[in-house]
Amino acid sequence: MAKHLVLVAGNIGAGKTSLTERLGQRLGWRTAFESVADNPYLADFYADMRQWSFHLQIFFLGHRAEQHLELAQDPRSAIADRSIYEDAYIFARALHHMGNLSERDYLAYLRLFNLVVKDLPAPDLLIYLRAPVSVLMDRIHQRGRKMESGITAEYLTLLDSFYDDWLASFDLCPVLTIQSHDLDFVHQKKHLDIVVQRIQDKLTGKEELDFRREGDVG
Secondary structure, three states: OOEEEEEEOOOOOOHHHHHHHHHHHHHHHHEEEOOOOOOOHOOOHHHOOOHHHHHHHHHHHHHHHHHHHHHHHOHHHHHHHHOOOHHHHHHHHHHHHOOOOOOHHHHHHHHHHHHHHHOOOOEEEEEEEEOOOHHHHHHHHHHHOOHHOOOOOOOOOOOOOHHHHHHOOOOOOOOOEEEEOOOOOOHHHHEEEEEEEEHHOOOHOHEEEEEHHHHOOO
């Protein structure tokens, strides 16, 4: 099978880590995840977002750019939990929108972000996991992470709107949207089978071909 670089995107609680883990195991792909335990800014950020937002975004930019390049250069297929693009188009934008990232810092960050990503190899597929905000809130409460205790439905709704804006113009690679509340790929093997088949169809172009054939019939 050809080498592929696949990125998993989606709101908080959408199921990105779970899907990345299971697809890596199922397909034998290299997996990569967000830097949380070794993130030197995260604790400070949650204590004072306005003071530490810029530092956190710069750390994530460097971490994800390095990760993206490693995965792209690895001869094995790879899948990553979260993309470098979400940092700018979703989370930095949200921090700026809420007043936690100043206009000056936001523009400086975007300038650096654009310089970094313009030479990155394009991914082969972006998987976008969607779920209603009520489902996301339930999942966040169930996993009980202290750092996520302040997340509100309003914040998740804001992020959803930013995802819609971003994906409306995203053209680096094909996008596969999966409604994660309809598929229990954690506990149901047949549901994971469905996801794997859709990914393989998307990577080989079969999904687009079938869609065109349906259009011809119609």
